[in-house]
Amino acid sequence: MKKVLAITVILAVAMVGLAKTELSFWYAWGGDEGKALLALVEEFNASQNEIVVRPVFVPIGQGEKINTALAGSSTPDIVTIWDWMVVPLGESGALIPLNDYLGSAGIDESDYLPGVWSYGAYRGIKYGLPTTLNAYAFMWNKALFKEVGLDPDRPPENIQELDRYAELLFKQDTRGNIRRLGFLPNVSHIYFYVFGGQLWDPETEEITANHPGNVAALDWVASYYKKFDLQKIRVFQATWGEMASSYNPFYRGQLAIQEAGQWELLFIKQFAKSDFEYGVSPFPAPEGGREKVAYLNGSFWAIPKGSKYPDQSFEFLKWLTDKDQAARFAAELSNIPPRVDAIDNQAFQSKMLPNMEIYIDMLTNGYVYFFPTLPIGLYYMEELNQALQYVQSGAKTAEQALNDVQQAVIRELGRYE
Amino acid sequence: MKKRSLGKTWIYLLLIAGAVFFMIPFFWMFSTSLKSYDDVFAFPPVWWPSEVLWSNYADLLVELPFLRYTLNTVIVTGMTLLGFMLSSSVVAFGFSYFRIPGKKVLFRILLVTLMIPPQVTMIPQFVLFNKLGWVGTFLPLIVPTFFGGAFSIFLLKQFFDTVPREFSDAAKLDGANEWKIFLKVYLPLSKPALATSALFIFIWTWTDFLNPLIYLNDDRMYTLSIGLQQLSTSRTTAWPQLMGGSVLMTLPIIVLFFLAQKTFIQGIQVGGIKS
Amino acid sequence: MSKVAKSRLREARIGLLFLSPWLIGLAVFTAYPIIASLYFSFTHYSGLSSPRWAGLDNYVQLFKDPLFWKSIYNTLYLAIIGIPLAQVLSILVALLLNTKVKFLGIFRTLYFLPSIVPAVATALLWKWFLNPQFGPVNLLLEKIGLPTPGWLTDPAWSKPALILTSVWGVGGAMVIYLAGLQNIPTELYEAAELDGAGKIARLFTITLPMLSPVILFNVVMGIINSFQSFTSVFIMTGGGPENSTLVYALSIYRNGFQFYKMGYASAMAWVLLIMTSIAIVFVFKFFGKYGYFGGVDKQ
Structure with a gap:
């Protein structure tokens, strides 16, 4: 009897020793993106005998699931989150800092595109690794340029020229309804940087909401909503279709010039008429402003504090973000891989859509920025939206509005430090 | 006689006009489920697709383990329905029938539990269930329902309040105790209210997204409403399939409603109780 | 002890027995999260880190926050116009569907149908219906010579637009009224008819x-x-234009889960609780005075 017991114990111990470590991995999207990721996970599982990654679909649209799970420390081993969630979760102590792991794996700043290393980090602590990147550029409809007598191959060179183009391309009917917008600044903080301003100082890590460049840019952005009448713009926008469809206002000719993420290249390929011609370039800048401003955003992979196997989890993340995998995943999504060696990788290069090289050039040789990843999530962004409304309606000057933002954001940040 | 039938005609006209009006949203959902992806966004919209794509439904069933999700949803909804109906009717009777010191205060507390927005209790609630070791199982979704739901308690209490006292007094004279009065007088008289309460519980649980999302950690246990989210990527949603899934998801609710409304036949007969 | 007192005691004991499932559930599952949220409302708390005591700071900030007042205004606007309208409409529909006609079950089902169609499914439909230039609503208004508002695009009209779309959702309240109509003893009508x-x-x-x-x-x-729902607003307008549809619950959600200000969101929730309580006490008083049965006050 005792012998049997002993053998059973030995067997059990041996089995545990042989058993693979199972990691639970919360991934965020279905459809083709989900399939591409699941294929990679399967490949990883087949590639070695130590770790089995078990993917669980967790939609992150609203974040309640992630927040409650991490607060209640009932966590997966790897989690997918939006960029704005990384630092709040990390600074709350819910994510494992990755600096040591990255250090011992020999991964450093030079492996990533310029500026990307500090993305999703706070005060030097890295809480996550970017999955893939989105970037924004300037895009125009060549046929409409021709229609109003502009050179279809030459984008505006500076802000004054852009303003002039926007007016030239603008069209309205006899009742004053807008029929075509030349241009409309949408993501206002892109122009903060274009005008030489910044949302924060990456050196000192201080908030700089009221930077003079930002003030000038906000005034300029607001001028568009005043010039073309905010209410009329909204009525016109109500006739715009879904971006990912053939009713997209850009290639339907309702919006002649736009700021657009690289995903638009894919949408144009899928949904625009085959003879649709468009140009892509960096944003035009005013005198003394910044050339080749590249705004990027995206999602992250991170390891929660509650992970039972952080070492193995990092092992998997290291594999997943390594050049081959990163290149293939980004190519599948028409996104940009965050790593330099992944961009050069054949898997990405061979699937690159036309004009993608302009985005890549902006990211590698331009001024790259992301919305500062702060412990207060989207608060700063929302305050800026408010500021634009105040300036548009004339309730505050741009300087007043941004001074107020500066104060509010510093106050909120102070509460968590 | 003639005047009466003319009145009826007007009622029918009104009913049909209303029916057309109220059918628009469901019809829209259904017609969207048969459109091609791009047709969904046509402006101005097309009411009925030029090419009807029943294949969207086939895609949906291939793409997602629909049967498994349905089964999970049935389990959660069935248990929830059982739990809420058993407990809420008992508690509602307690609130309606008895004189209890402090009942008013307790009833106010019941309403307060309805008034607190779930966003701020979500995290402590989760922490609690996590301490109990229930996260990742159906337990956090099911067990609390056996302790009564404030909505159904309140609803049923309002209906129990309208049951004339003569009925229970008569039963009392026949020697019935409180439990008997509850079972033999109140429940039979409140069939429409019970059906309504069950209907609402069913709808909320069947379509609930947030609670299953928060408490389930294994996609093999997911319910339909979470499962359908897999039709979205970070930038697009397969709208026709999503609408198809929603149509399929609402079918059981429609059937249940049809059954529930059958209890709404006519007013109660005061004299009829004793026979 | 007198006989009356004894029977009173017995009644209370049995009554409590009937209430006990709820009382136990309250103590075990509900009380802690509610009390915790009250505590959080006096702290700076991201939702994940350990809360730090802040006294009344959240409440003070709240009353200084212009968006707080805006969201209260929006919510009250929608409630004060929307609730009475919904009651009148759903009672009328319930009365209509309580007549003796053929296919009654089918009619009732069709009228109820919109209340189970998910908000995401109809968002595009309402945007089209209420489109300022091409939507059927404005085309009709134009034909009969009325002004054509901007509806969801216009801060002055976005709330009426939301109320308009909510008309389709009267089915929910209608069902409860239909059930209520069944509880009216027919003898009362017969007697009244004789009179x-x-x-x-x-x-x-x-x-x-x-x-x-x-x-x-x-x-x-x-x-x-x-005061609590925001799904349809979230989907249709996201709170815009110019925060004209920023409702209270949407604001709580943003603060709690997007700005990581769970302490602040909790303070908002407790202010909401007090406001709702006042409104509800007022409603109970009104019904106690004018209603046939006083609801909670009936003994």
Whole structure:
């Protein structure tokens, strides 16, 4: 009897020793993106005998699931989150800092595109690794340029020229309804940087909401909503279709010039008429402003504090973000891989859509920025939206509005430090 | 006689006009489920697709383990329905029938539990269930329902309040105790209210997204409403399939409603109780 | 102990027994999260880190926050116009669907249908319906010579637009009214008919008073829901334009889960609780005075 017991114990111990470590991995999207990721996970599982990654679909649209799970420390081993969630979760102590792991794996700043290393980090602590990147550029409809007598191959060179183009391309009917917008600044903080301003100082890590460049840019952005009448713009926008469809206002000719993420290249390929011609370039800048401003955003992979196997989890993340995998995943999504060696990788290069090289050039040789990843999530962004409304309606000057933002954001940040 | 039938005609006209009006949203959902992806966004919209794509439904069933999700949803909804109906009717009777010191205060507390927005209790609630070791199982979704739901308690209490006292007094004279009065007088008289309460519980649980999302950690246990989210990527949603899934998801609710409304036949007969 | 007191005691004991499932559930599952949220409202708390005591700071900030007042205004606007409108419409529909006609079950089902269609499914539909230039609503208004508002695009009209789309959702309250109509003893109508009361008189002397506990229920739930729901707003307008549809619950959600200000969100929740309580006490008082049954006050 005792012998049997002993053998059973030995067997059990041996089995545990042989058993693979199972990691639970919360991934965020279905459809083709989900399939591409699941294929990679399967490949990883087949590639070695130590770790089995078990993917669980967790939609992150609203974040309640992630927040409650991490607060209640009932966590997966790897989690997918939006960029704005990384630092709040990390600074709350819910994510494992990755600096040591990255250090011992020999991964450093030079492996990533310029500026990307500090993305999703706070005060030097890295809480996550970017999955893939989105970037924004300037895009125009060549046929409409021709229609109003502009050179279809030459984008505006500076802000004054852009303003002039926007007016030239603008069209309205006899009742004053807008029929075509030349241009409309949408993501206002892109122009903060274009005008030489910044949302924060990456050196000192201080908030700089009221930077003079930002003030000038906000005034300029607001001028568009005043010039073309905010209410009329909204009525016109109500006739715009879904971006990912053939009713997209850009290639339907309702919006002649736009700021657009690289995903638009894919949408144009899928949904625009085959003879649709468009140009892509960096944003035009005013005198003394910044050339080749590249705004990027995206999602992250991170390891929660509650992970039972952080070492193995990092092992998997290291594999997943390594050049081959990163290149293939980004190519599948028409996104940009965050790593330099992944961009050069054949898997990405061979699937690159036309004009993608302009985005890549902006990211590698331009001024790259992301919305500062702060412990207060989207608060700063929302305050800026408010500021634009105040300036548009004339309730505050741009300087007043941004001074107020500066104060509010510093106050909120102070509460968590 | 003639005047009466003319009145009826007007009622029918009104009913049909209303029916057309109220059918628009469901019809829209259904017609969207048969459109091609791009047709969904046509402006101005097309009411009925030029090419009807029943294949969207086939895609949906291939793409997602629909049967498994349905089964999970049935389990959660069935248990929830059982739990809420058993407990809420008992508690509602307690609130309606008895004189209890402090009942008013307790009833106010019941309403307060309805008034607190779930966003701020979500995290402590989760922490609690996590301490109990229930996260990742159906337990956090099911067990609390056996302790009564404030909505159904309140609803049923309002209906129990309208049951004339003569009925229970008569039963009392026949020697019935409180439990008997509850079972033999109140429940039979409140069939429409019970059906309504069950209907609402069913709808909320069947379509609930947030609670299953928060408490389930294994996609093999997911319910339909979470499962359908897999039709979205970070930038697009397969709208026709999503609408198809929603149509399929609402079918059981429609059937249940049809059954529930059958209890709404006519007013109660005061004299009829004793026979 | 007197006989009366004894039977009173017995009644209370049995009554508590009937209440016990809820009382136990309250103690085990509900009390802690509610009390915790009250505590969080006095702290700076991201939702994940350990809360730091902040005294009344959240409440002070709240009253200084222009968006707080804006969201209260928006929510009250939608509630004060939306709730009575919904009650009147759903009672009318319930009365209509309580007549003796053929295919009644099918009619009832069709009228109920919109309330189970998910908000995401109809968002595009309403945007089209209310499109300022090409939507059917404005085309109709134009034809009969009325001004054509900007609806969802115009801060002045976005709330009426939301109320307009909510008309399709009267089915939910209608079901409860239909159930309520079943509880009215038919003898009352027969007696009234003998007394020569007309249809309208019977509606006001019998139907509505007898329905009052159910009306009370729907009004109270209407208040609670209108202060808490934000899904349809979230999907249709996201709170815009210019925060004109930023409702209270949407604001709580943003603060709690997007700005990581869970302490602040909790403070908002408790201010909401106090406001809703006042509104509901007022409603109970009103029904206690004018209703046939006083609901909670009935003994």
